[in-house]
Structures are given as structure tokens and as C-alpha cells.
Amino acid sequence: MFTEKDITRFRSETAGVKNVVHLNNAGSSLPPDIVRQSVLDYLQEEMTYGGYEVHAKYFDEIEGVYDSIARLINAEASEIAVLENATVAWSAAFQAISFQTGDEIICCQADYSSNYLAYLHLQKRLDVKVRIAPNDQFDQVDVAALEGLINETTKLISIVHVPTNSGLVSPVEAVGKVARKHQMLYLLDACQSAGQVPLDVEQIGCDLLSATGRKYLRGPRGTGFLYVSNRIKDQLRPAAIDLHSAEWTATNEYRFRDDARKFENWESNFAGILGLKKAVDYTLETGIEDIWNRIQHLGALLRQKLSTLEKVTVHDVGEVKGGIVTFSVTGYHPDQVKNHLKEYGINISWLGTPNARLDMEARGLTELVRASVHYYNTEEELDQLVARLGLL
Numbered sequence: 001m002f003t004e005k006d007i008t009r010f011r012s013e014t015a016g017v018k019n020v021v022h023l024n025n026a027g028s029s030l031p032p033d034i035v036r037q038s039v040l041d042y043l044q045e046e047m048t049y050g051g052y053e054v055h056a057k058y059f060d061e062i063e064g065v066y067d068s069i070a071r072l073i074n075a076e077a078s079e080i081a082v083l084e085n086a087t088v089a090w091s092a093a094f095q096a097i098s099f100q101t102g103d104e105i106i107c108c109q110a111d112y113s114s115n116y117l118a119y120l121h122l123q124k125r126l127d128v129k130v131r132i133a134p135n136d137q138f139d140q141v142d143v144a145a146l147e148g149l150i151n152e153t154t155k156l157i158s159i160v161h162v163p164t165n166s167g168l169v170s171p172v173e174a175v176g177k178v179a180r181k182h183q184m185l186y187l188l189d190a191c192q193s194a195g196q197v198p199l200d201v202e203q204i205g206c207d208l209l210s211a212t213g214r215k216y217l218r219g220p221r222g223t224g225f226l227y228v229s230n231r232i233k234d235q236l237r238p239a240a241i242d243l244h245s246a247e248w249t250a251t252n253e254y255r256f257r258d259d260a261r262k263f264e265n266w267e268s269n270f271a272g273i274l275g276l277k278k279a280v281d282y283t284l285e286t287g288i289e290d291i292w293n294r295i296q297h298l299g300a301l302l303r304q305k306l307s308t309l310e311k312v313t314v315h316d317v318g319e320v321k322g323g324i325v326t327f328s329v330t331g332y333h334p335d336q337v338k339n340h341l342k343e344y345g346i347n348i349s350w351l352g353t354p355n356a357r358l359d360m361e362a363r364g365l366t367e368l369v370r371a372s373v374h375y376y377n378t379e380e381e382l383d384q385l386v387a388r389l390g391l392l
Helices: 002-010 033-049 053-059 059-073 085-096 113-125 143-149 172-181 270-286 288-306 334-342 357-362 379-389
Strands: 080-083 104-108 129-133 153-161 185-189 206-214 225-226 246-248 251-258 312-314 322-328 347-353 367-372
Touching: 033 053, 033 270, 053 059, 053 270, 059 080, 059 225, 059 270, 085 113, 085 185, 085 206, 085 225, 104 113, 104 143, 104 357, 113 129, 113 322, 113 357, 143 172, 153 172, 172 185, 251 334, 270 288, 288 312, 288 322, 288 379, 322 334, 334 347, 334 367, 334 379
Parallel strands: 104 129, 104 153, 153 185, 185 206
Antiparallel strands: 080 225, 206 225, 246 251, 312 322, 322 367, 347 367
């Protein structure tokens, strides 16, 4: 557990906290200074000495990102691909699966809009069925009911770890046991959980995992990664290909790389990748278990404080809750709430039905205010948020 001295140090290493009360970490966190400075320094050198030349200079350090990410999620470095963002990573995995007419996908009510749009897009080409696993009494995916949906045509189980709109942390390990039992391909979207929740791909039992750098990992925007288990890598055929992902072996022949980097392409934002490595290393040094404990503490505290306000209704669900706190304020549109708080230097966000249509419609919600805490936030910052909401 972090001490007050620890929190003071984290904040001293995060210049942004001097400017704002940042409670939009599920959107994009404030990076540690070492991340920010590494990106700025790299870009400065790149513009001064040339992109290829500076990449060569920092090649070994940049290559270390694969080992760092592998340590974070208990994987092998060969199972990691670094991509532009979580959506690109998730889509690269999804598009590489050899779907056939008649196949079925099992997803959850808390699925992200981008993921569900990909299912619908696939249906335009193939007669693929999407089955939505129902929720249990905690408004999280009912694992027993999910297992009951599996049949001989099931091709993929696709689950979101931490949804965008509810505070929920899905029971992904229980889903993994079902997937392994039935030898089902299991894709986990860890976009909101990487850097917030401890991730162990072996314990979770997923075959594929996608994540972003900008959210709880506190990395640069435009960075993300994909985990591809060695168990299933040869089953997947990437939709895109170039001389980085494959070797042109003869005039009419080529061979994909034998590792997860077959999902990458040659041109990359190396300043961002170096920043991502620094962010992952900072998370590892800080300690993901302590980070998770701190986030759960602040999330629960904020829900309790918000519940004391007459006009505020908290809408979070789940047996286990994380750092995303969603609520509504009677008489005010979420955008009005956001702008009101912005006047006092407090960053939050809001979302509507299109962001999580299945879950929003099932729970009778149209818009929500979202505050998302991180370990560098303080109890005093939560009090500021609640005090300013009390003025509405």
C-alpha cells in the first residue's frame, strides 16, 4: 500500500498535477515526467539528426519495450506486437481469425462500440451470428450462461475487461476457464485495465489481449500493444502485410514472421514507442498490485462521497469495481457538468448511448458523467470534485 510520501513523490514526478485536477484517466492519463521528457527528447533529436539515424541510436532501448510489456502481463516477448492503439491492436487480432459463414461470436453486454461495430462489419461479408451473453445479479457477464451459449459453431469468445461506462471489472479469469475447457478462442479487450488491474495472461487464460498506452499505463497517445499466445499464433493470418511482418522469399512466395510482430508494420512512431516503454517500466517499478489497491480505494471513496449529494446518482455495477466512476446529476446534461467542472480546473468526461449501446440501453441510460481516478490522485482532489458538484 502506498504511503503519503509515495503519493507526494508520484505527484512530484508528474508535472501536469500542478495545472489540473485530472479525473479523466480512463480517457488519457497524465504521464510521468520521464515519459513526457523521453518523447520530447527523441522528437528533438529526430528532427535534428534524422529519423533513421536516431532510431538506430536508440534501437536497443526501443526493442526493450517487448520485454517490458511481457513482464507486465506475464507473457513472452515474442508474443507481443506494438501497434498504434488498442483499436488497431484488437482489430488486427479479430481480422486475422478465419471466420466462415455460420460461425458464431459470443460477446458481453458491456462490449465496446468499436468491437461490436466490427462484428456488424463482418456480418456484411459473412453470415456470422453474434450472441450476447446475459448478465448476472451483479450486472456483469454471467459466466454459466455464457458457457451455455457455446456450441459447435462458436468461433470466438470476445470479452471486455473494464467497460467504459460502469465501474465494472469483468470476471475474465472465470471466462478463461470456460474458454480453455471448450478449447475456444478467447480475445480480451484490456484497453481500460492495462496499468490499472494486474494482468496475467496465463492466469486469465486468454489467447489474445489488446491494450492502449494512453490510459492507465500513462503512456503517449498513439501507442498500444497486442498479445498473441504462442498456442494459437499459427492459426492467425494478418489482414495487412509488409516487409516488416513478412519475408518475400521468391517472386510468388512469402513467409510471415514467426512471432507476434507479424501484426506490426514497418513504419512506427518510435518516439511514442520509447515513451510507452518508459511508461510500462514506471508502472512495473511502482508496483501494479499497489496501483490497483490505491485505485480501488479512491474509486470506492469517490462513489461514497458522490452518494451524499442529493442531485447525484451513481450508476456503477459489478461485483468488483475499479477506477471508473459513472453518475448523473438531476437537471443537468453531462456536458454541462463537464463544462462546469472545467471552470475550476477539474477534468472529467461524459459518454452517451453510442459509446456502449448494448449496456446503456439494457440499463435504461442515455448519458453519463464519468470521473476516472488513478493512483496519483488524492483524496483532496475528490473533495474538490464533490464540492464543485454541490454548487450545481
